[in-house]
Amino acid sequence: xxxxxxxxxxxxxxxxxxxxxxxxxxxxxxxxxxxxxxxxxxxxxxxxxxxxxxxxxxxxxxxxxxxxxxxxxxxxxxxxxxxxxxxxxxxxxxxxxxxxxxxxxxxxxxxxxxxxxxxxxxxxxxxxxxxxxxxxxxxxxxxxxxxxxxxxxxxxxxxxxxxxxxxxxxxxxxxxxxxxxxxxxxxxxxxxxxxxxxxxxxxxxxxxxxxxxxxxxxxxxxxxxxxxxxxxxxxxxxxxxxxxxxxxxxxxxxxxxxxxxxxxxxxxxxxxxxxxxxxxxxxxxxxxxxxxxxxxxxxxxxxxxxxxxx
Amino acid sequence: xxxxxxxxxxxxxxxxxxxxxxxxxxxxxxxxxxxxxxxxxxxxxxxxxxxxxxxxxxxxxxxxxxxxxxxxxxxxxxxxxxxxxxxxxxxxxxxxxxxxxxxxxxxxxxxxxxxxxxxxxxxxxxxxxxxxxxxxxxxxxxxxxxxxxxxxxxxxxxxxxxxxxxxxxxxxxxxxxxxxxxxxxxxxxxxxxxxxxxxxxxxxxxxxxxxxxxxxxxxxxxxxxxxxxxxxxxxxxxxxxxxxxxxxxx
Numbered sequence: 001x002x003x004x005x006x007x008x009x010x011x012x013x014x015x016x017x018x019x020x021x022x023x024x025x026x027x028x029x030x031x032x033x034x035x036x037x038x039x040x041x042x043x044x045x046x047x048x049x050x051x052x053x054x055x056x057x058x059x060x061x062x063x064x065x066x067x068x069x070x071x072x073x074x075x076x077x078x079x080x081x082x083x084x085x086x087x088x089x090x091x092x093x094x095x096x097x098x099x100x101x102x103x104x105x106x107x108x109x110x111x112x113x114x115x116x117x118x119x120x121x122x123x124x125x126x127x128x129x130x131x132x133x134x135x136x137x138x139x140x141x142x143x144x145x146x147x148x149x150x151x152x153x154x155x156x157x158x159x160x161x162x163x164x165x166x167x168x169x170x171x172x173x174x175x176x177x178x179x180x181x182x183x184x185x186x187x188x189x190x191x192x193x194x195x196x197x198x199x200x201x202x203x204x205x206x207x208x209x210x211x212x213x214x215x216x217x218x219x220x221x222x223x224x225x226x227x228x229x230x231x232x233x234x235x236x237x238x239x240x241x242x243x244x245x246x247x248x249x250x251x252x253x254x255x256x257x258x259x260x261x262x263x264x265x266x267x268x269x270x271x272x273x274x275x276x277x278x279x280x281x282x283x284x285x286x287x288x289x290x291x292x293x294x295x296x297x298x299x300x301x302x303x304x305x306x307x308x309x310x
Numbered sequence: 311x312x313x314x315x316x317x318x319x320x321x322x323x324x325x326x327x328x329x330x331x332x333x334x335x336x337x338x339x340x341x342x343x344x345x346x347x348x349x350x351x352x353x354x355x356x357x358x359x360x361x362x363x364x365x366x367x368x369x370x371x372x373x374x375x376x377x378x379x380x381x382x383x384x385x386x387x388x389x390x391x392x393x394x395x396x397x398x399x400x401x402x403x404x405x406x407x408x409x410x411x412x413x414x415x416x417x418x419x420x421x422x423x424x425x426x427x428x429x430x431x432x433x434x435x436x437x438x439x440x441x442x443x444x445x446x447x448x449x450x451x452x453x454x455x456x457x458x459x460x461x462x463x464x465x466x467x468x469x470x471x472x473x474x475x476x477x478x479x480x481x482x483x484x485x486x487x488x489x490x491x492x493x494x495x496x497x498x499x500x501x502x503x504x505x506x507x508x509x510x511x512x513x514x515x516x517x518x519x520x521x522x523x524x525x526x527x528x529x530x531x532x533x534x535x536x537x538x539x540x541x542x543x544x545x546x547x548x549x550x551x552x553x554x555x556x557x558x559x560x
Contacts, residue, residue, distance in 0.1 A: 056422060056423060059423070060422065060423055060424065060425070063425035063426070064424065064425050064426050064429065064457065065426075065456060065457060067425070067426060068426055068456070068457040068458075068459075100423070102351075102355075103354060103358075103423045104423060106355065106358045106359055107358055107425045107428075108361060108425055108427060109425065269362070
């Protein structure tokens with residue numbers, strides 16, 4: 001049986017996915033698999049940017065074009081805006097990016113400051129991580145923290161220490177990319193714990209099932225972090241299917257794949273559970289009324305198995 | 311055009327919307343604060359924050375009010391707008407225009423950092439901005455947009471393009487509107503600004519649609535009609551007047 005059959009009727013909120021790096025086929029497949037909303041954290045595009053205008057255009061695309069593109073597939077698109085840790089190391093540029101962040105963090109659909117935190121754990125990374133925590137606090141926005149691949153456990157602890165030092169309520173902070181080694185401390189200290197199902201470098205979903213069995217659903221949320229690497233935008237529905245097969249309750253699955261993320265990011269005032277009761281009618285009509293993704297007159301759905309293209 | 315009068319009229323219209331007390335209080339308070347301390351930071355912040363304070367419901371407007379707006383700015387209409395869009399356009403009218411360079415760069419920076427609804431408001435405001443000739447390139451950027459609410463704000467029920475765009479830019483707007491299935495009858499100046507080049511492009515487009523086995527929009531005829539000659543009448547009527555949306559004679 002296909003995982004799609006197992007999860008039919010469920011809805012999912014992928015609270016970390018980089019749709020800028022994905023295709024319309026992904027959007028279609030995600031919508032078909034029950035993904036109704038996504039958060040796209042601002043991140044590193046695979047190579048460093050050389051000027052502030054590149055950041056400006058990227059941020060503008062997250063609140064503009066990408067949001068619209070998602071809506072055409074019936075998917076609500078939110079984002080978090082921030083200077084990622086890798087590019088914080090270019091201090092001259094980082095200063096200029098910090099100057100334009102206030103232009104974006106109050107926009108519609110911006111549900112937090114993110115993804116920020118440590119990559120290499122350099123002094124420059126720390127400096128801009130701290131500055132952005134202050135910005136989030138001032139704006140009353142949640143923070144989405146990227147935890148490092150290397151020296152992960154200590155980097156995660158340190159990220160939380162600094163957030164507390166800046167007076168953030170742990171309930172306003174989502175610590176992402178957890179694993180078996182970091183989760184206990186994150187939950188014990190009252191932070192939200194994000195888990196990324198991403199082959200080879202982050203979590204596998206069988207491990208995820210065990211984590212949920214051990215810790216329960218409270219303050220845990222799952223994402224795909226799908227991007228330009230070998231990753232899977234259907235990680236959420238696949239993991240939900242596996243959890244169901246392995247005896248985890250529907251209610252727990254709903255919390256860790258949908259509701260906890262809504263609850264955490266609803267603190268931005270830009271998103272609420274009630275939003276999801278409303279179909280996105282306007283976007284459905286836009287879908288037929290013309291855009292470059294689904295040009296006017298073209299059937300909005302194409303049969304992928306057919307060799308005929310009309 | 312008379313900006314202070316238009317600004318007053320738009321604020322009155324906001325005031326008359328159901329449950330608008332909070333919106334009006336916010337807007338007048340911010341306008342006072344901005345007059346006392348006219349910094350671009352305040353101007354940008356309010357422009358972005360407007361939906362949070364005024365809401366997004368569709369506005370109500372009487373025929374008399376619509377008429378009054380038309381008398382202040384010919385062709386300008388706010389019907390069908392959401393309240394946040396109306397409030398943002400009103401807010402743009404609060405920007406002092408005494409220094410053209412500052413005025414223009416302030417608004418251009420709003421365009422650069424705008425999300426979709428902000429872009430729709432900015433393009434809706436283009437006909438009431440100062441220095442009308444300055445916004446010609448920006449208007450063509452609106453035509454190039456991929457987001458349909460943004461395209462609509464510039465292309466439909468907006469007097470600016472017909473007044474300011476040169477012929478190539480106008481023709482591009484009209485054909486993009488067809489290409490995106492817009493209700494082209496809502497393009498102001500649609501009939502009046504047709505031209506020989508546009509008529510030729512429209513005929514080519516109809517041929518292309520026919521070759522692809524797609525329907526031919528009946529409104530193309532409006533563009534072509536003034537340039538029909540006795541020599542090509544039969545052919546064009548055959549192409550454009552008998553291949554309407556339903557395939558039935560128009």
